[in-house]
Structures are given as structure tokens and as C-alpha cells.
Amino acid sequence: MKVVTVGTGMAAAEFVQRLRLEGLKGPITMIGDEEFPPYSPCVIPFFLAGEPLETVYWKGRDFYERYGVNPLLGDPVTEIDIERRQVRTSGGRIEGYDRLLYATGSRSWYPKPQWLETRGVFGFKTLTDMVAIDRYVRENRITRAVVFGGGFIGVDAALALRHRGLEITLVHRNTRLLSQMTDEEGGRFATAKLKEKTGIDIRLKSTVDAIIADHGQLTGVRFSDDSSMETALLIVSIGVSPNSEPMTGEDRGVAVSAQMLADPSIYCAGDVAVTPHLVDGRDGIYATYPNAMLQARTAARHLMHGDGVYPGSINTNVLKKHIDFPIVSAGSFSGEAVTWEQGDIWRRVYLKDGKINGYLIIGDTRMSGYVYQLYRSQKRVDRSIKAILASPRHDGYYREMLGVRDCGSSVF
Ligand SMILES: Cc1cc2nc3c(=O)[nH]c(=O)nc-3n(C[C@H](O)[C@H](O)[C@H](O)COP(=O)(O)OP(=O)(O)OC[C@H]3O[C@@H](n4cnc5c(N)ncnc54)[C@H](O)[C@@H]3O)c2cc1C
Structure with missing residues (x-):
């Protein structure tokens, strides 16, 4: 065959x-x-x-x-x-x-594919993109970049380039970053923490509407409020x-x-x-x-x-590269919200009929493996969820308390 x-x-x-x-x-x-x-x-x-x-x-x-x-x-x-x-x-x-x-x-989907013909404009999806960005940054001694798109991949790009030492401006059309993997309040919390802890310049409710070029070389970008910024590197990651x-x-x-x-x-x-x-x-x-x-x-x-059945997919998202405050979410953000927060930690679970319908955990995600299993297995958790959010304990504690057999590992 x-x-x-x-x-x-x-x-x-x-x-x-x-x-x-x-x-x-x-x-x-x-x-x-x-x-x-x-x-x-x-x-x-x-x-x-x-x-x-x-x-x-x-x-x-x-x-x-x-x-x-x-x-x-x-x-x-x-x-x-x-x-x-x-x-x-x-x-x-x-x-x-x-x-x-x-x-x-x-x-990657590009609003204006012709932008990519300009030196200094890249996508952020493939290894081909990555090798080209790496070479361009090295050969041109690039020290600052604009990243257009604040979804999962755009934030991943901004964090990687920031980690490499570049000054980054991250431009996102929504009121918060990571809008698909967060609810409004959690997204605002995550956005504020990203700003505070990484030093990335975040421009919300904004888009890159035009690029400025000189003889085929990017020199700057123009934003939707008509302001502009000098840059020789633009990463486009909007979908x-x-x-x-x-x-x-x-x-x-x-x-x-x-x-x-x-x-x-x-x-x-x-x-x-x-x-x-x-x-x-x-x-x-x-x-x-x-x-x-x-x-x-x-x-x-x-x-x-000739056998085997796919059980279905889960829309988990785990952002944890190049940051020390991971962000984990799954499911949908509707139902009764149960929230626990303290300092840099923010945790919320949405309940429907006493079962987890979705969750968003920011800062300390050690118990996200348990919450994931509870969500996946659709066990009733209405009485215990507050304790889980407030005080994560060791694996065996939850196994016993909740009767979940394999709850130790996170999905990644
Ligand atoms: C920057 C980035 C970070 C990510 N981080 C995470 C993460 O932290 N956690 C997570 O769960 N997921 C993450 N993902 C998503 C994850 O990589 C994908 O879910 C996974 O790679 C899907 O595997 P795939 O084989 O479907 O696609 P891919 O791994 O993308 O492979 C598809 C391949 O098909 C090739 N191809 C396309 N069209 C054709 C064609 N017509 N002919 C021949 N070849 C073709 C492509 O070049 C590519 O090599 C990330 C993705 C990106 C881009």
C-alpha cells in the first residue's frame, strides 16, 4: 500500500x-x-x-x-x-x-498581501518566515519592531522578539489582547500584566492602515488614528x-x-x-x-x-513562552462566573448546570490540568470549584476529592 x-x-x-x-x-x-x-x-x-x-x-x-x-x-x-x-x-x-x-x-491572512513585497514586512507562521526574520534582524541590526495583531500568534511574536532584545509596539484592533482566548475582564487583566511585565508598548483599538517605504524598504507604518511610527520591521499576524x-x-x-x-x-x-x-x-x-x-x-x-474514533476537539489555549505569568483557557465564556484573584493571579471558571463550561486562568496555572480534566469529563463541580480556584493543592488531593483518575498533567 x-x-x-x-x-x-x-x-x-x-x-x-x-x-x-x-x-x-x-x-x-x-x-x-x-x-x-x-x-x-x-x-x-x-x-x-x-x-x-x-x-x-x-x-x-x-x-x-x-x-x-x-x-x-x-x-x-x-x-x-x-x-x-x-x-x-x-x-x-x-x-x-x-x-x-x-x-x-x-x-496567514494578510489585509494587503502586496505589503509583503516590501523589505522589512513579514508574516509569522512558518519556519520560512522565521528564518527570513532572523536573517533580516541580524543583517540590519534591527532594534525595534511593530507587530500588527494581538491574537495568540501576534503576542507570541511580540514576546519572542522582545526576548531577543527588540523594542516592540503591538497593535491590536480590539479593546484587549488575546481576545479569542479571554473574556473581557480577564483579557484586560492579561493585557495590563503583559504591558507591565514585558515593557511591550501596546496600542489597542488601533490598526496599521498603511506602510511607509523608501525604494522598496520599509521605513515606517501609519496607524488608523493617522499617527505614524518609524520602523524597519513589521510583523503582520491578524488571522x-x-x-x-x-x-x-x-x-x-x-x-x-x-x-x-x-x-x-x-x-x-x-x-x-x-x-x-x-x-x-x-x-x-x-x-x-x-x-x-x-x-x-x-x-x-x-x-x-480499521478501528478507532476521534472523540472531538477542545479549544484549549496555553500562552507561556517567554513570560513568567502563563495564560490558559478553554471552553466558552458563558454561564455563572466564579472568580478568584490575588495580586498577579486571576482565575475564573464559567459554570453551566454545575459543570465547567469554560475557564481562564492567569498568573499561576498549576491547577489548570485539574480544571481541564473537570471540564473535559463534565463532572459536577459547583460545590468544590471555589476551593480549587482559591487554593491549588497537590494532585492526590483532587483525585480523591473529585474522583478524577488522571488529573495530574496539563494538556501541554
Ligand atoms: C507561531 C505559532 C505558535 C504556535 N504555538 C502553539 C502552542 O503553543 N500550542 C499549540 O497547541 N499550538 C500552537 N500553534 C499551532 C500548532 O502549531 C498547530 O496547531 C499545528 O502545527 C497543526 O499541525 P498541522 O500539521 O495541521 O499544520 P502545520 O504544522 O502548520 O503543517 C502544515 C504543513 O502543510 C504545508 N502545506 C500547506 N499547503 C500545502 C500544499 N498545498 N502542498 C504541500 N504542503 C502544504 C505547510 O507548509 C506546513 O508545513 C502555533 C502555531 C504557530 C504558527
Whole structure:
């Protein structure tokens, strides 16, 4: 049986590794639009902050050799012919398959793609972006940058560059940073702490409306209030779209079955897959590393053994790189809010029918693994949640008190 993956990212690498560990002997081809071995986008900010490039190759730089993979790199897949079981690349290559994994992730969305033609303007999504930013910062001795977009990835970018020693202005259109992973009050708390503890200059309710350039070189940006700022580095990170066009013709993701099948011979996993939420059942793209891993494992299990069911995704978010006050959230922020705060610590759980409907924990997140398990298992917690928020104790205490079997580890 010949297996092909479209994409060489986290989901594809996990899938291939599982197939080989389970004993699949046939040929495997991985097709990627970048030139690298599989890497972890979660880790690329560490490279930009100064760690060696090796750290991003989470399954080893020699992945292709170790797992007997034929890599076809630097040539994106443009079309999938389901009838003929063939994929076509932009370079004109045609590759047949018996089973395909479609795992192309997502790409940055740019308000004005032509900005990227100016030297000094970058996205913050891929290792290609990261290598280019790193070289540009070094060669031009860049000391300050503007980051446009204060969502998870924009904040990740700002923190990494700040860690590297740059002065950062972070521009976000909303009233608070991280608006998708926080509620209003928690987001304001997180924004204030980020400002206070990192020294990042945060401009809220603002956008970058224009860039200022001289002979193709960025020299500054203009904001929505018509003020401007000199800078030779602009990172744009204001949203992503799933890379689903070669599969569906549209950029809305790929619908899959509980076996992660999009077609009887095509699995799909990762940030391009539309899956149901584990707790509330809502279909969506839940673009995190743990979801991508579980989806890839479900697909590999089904290919090898013909069984296995994906239980659903959880919209967890964990921001903890380059800061000493992690921010963790999951679920939705509706229901009865139970809040506990003290100094730099802020914790809130939303209850619905006595069960956790969502939570946001900032500052000290040691108990977020317990809260995650309680949320996931939908146990009633109405009487105990205040004590958990106020006074985190050791693993065994919660196991006994709440009857949760595996509550020790956080999701990351
Ligand atoms: C900066 C950053 C930080 C992150 N931090 C975290 C974190 O802390 N925790 C967390 O849970 N998640 C984090 N994520 C998200 C996490 O990286 C993704 O959820 C995960 O990588 C999804 O795996 P994937 O295989 O679906 O996509 P990817 O790992 O992005 O891989 C997709 C691959 O497909 C390739 N591709 C796309 N189109 C084509 C095509 N047409 N032909 C061939 N190849 C193609 C892409 O180049 C890419 O290599 C972060 C993401 C970024 C960008």
C-alpha cells in the first residue's frame, strides 16, 4: 500500500511516525511546500528568540531517513484527483496513492498581501518566515519592531522578539489582547500584566492602515488614528485561513468523519480539519497541537487496524513562552462566573448546570490540568470549584476529592 501525505507538518509527521511504529512497510511519500524536515510551529518563536534552529525539529532533523520517507519538498500540491487517486503539484508532478493524509494546516491572512513585497514586512507562521526574520534582524541590526495583531500568534511574536532584545509596539484592533482566548475582564487583566511585565508598548483599538517605504524598504507604518511610527520591521499576524483549496476548492476547512476520513481513501487531520467540539459538539477548526496529534493518531489507527474514533476537539489555549505569568483557557465564556484573584493571579471558571463550561486562568496555572480534566469529563463541580480556584493543592488531593483518575498533567 502506498501512502502519501500532503503537508509535512505536525499532523503529517505524527501520522507517518505512527504508521511506521505500527509496522507499515510500504512506500510513504510526504509532499511539502517548504524545504524543511517536519518542524513544530509551536517552537519556532524560540528559534527567533535566540535558540538553535535544531530545537524546531521536534521529531529529529533526520525524520525522512529514519522513517523511510520519500520527501518531495518545495512543491505545493494544487489539486487532488479523488477518482484517479492522484495528487498534482504546482511543478507538474503527479503522484498516485492508495491512502492519502491531507494535512496542510493554515496560512496567514494578510489585509494587503502586496505589503509583503516590501523589505522589512513579514508574516509569522512558518519556519520560512522565521528564518527570513532572523536573517533580516541580524543583517540590519534591527532594534525595534511593530507587530500588527494581538491574537495568540501576534503576542507570541511580540514576546519572542522582545526576548531577543527588540523594542516592540503591538497593535491590536480590539479593546484587549488575546481576545479569542479571554473574556473581557480577564483579557484586560492579561493585557495590563503583559504591558507591565514585558515593557511591550501596546496600542489597542488601533490598526496599521498603511506602510511607509523608501525604494522598496520599509521605513515606517501609519496607524488608523493617522499617527505614524518609524520602523524597519513589521510583523503582520491578524488571522489565518485553512489551506483546504486543493481538496475542496474553498478555504473553509475539510469536513471529516469520526475516523478522520474525508473520503474512503483520504484522511484529513490538523488545522485544516473541521471536527466537532468534545464538550459542546459544535463543528469548527480547533487549531492546536494536541488536537492535531490526536487526529493524526486516530487516522493512523484506522488505517492500520480499521478501528478507532476521534472523540472531538477542545479549544484549549496555553500562552507561556517567554513570560513568567502563563495564560490558559478553554471552553466558552458563558454561564455563572466564579472568580478568584490575588495580586498577579486571576482565575475564573464559567459554570453551566454545575459543570465547567469554560475557564481562564492567569498568573499561576498549576491547577489548570485539574480544571481541564473537570471540564473535559463534565463532572459536577459547583460545590468544590471555589476551593480549587482559591487554593491549588497537590494532585492526590483532587483525585480523591473529585474522583478524577488522571488529573495530574496539563494538556501541554
Ligand atoms: C507561531 C505559532 C505558535 C504556535 N504555538 C502553539 C502552542 O503553543 N500550542 C499549540 O497547541 N499550538 C500552537 N500553534 C499551532 C500548532 O502549531 C498547530 O496547531 C499545528 O502545527 C497543526 O499541525 P498541522 O500539521 O495541521 O499544520 P502545520 O504544522 O502548520 O503543517 C502544515 C504543513 O502543510 C504545508 N502545506 C500547506 N499547503 C500545502 C500544499 N498545498 N502542498 C504541500 N504542503 C502544504 C505547510 O507548509 C506546513 O508545513 C502555533 C502555531 C504557530 C504558527
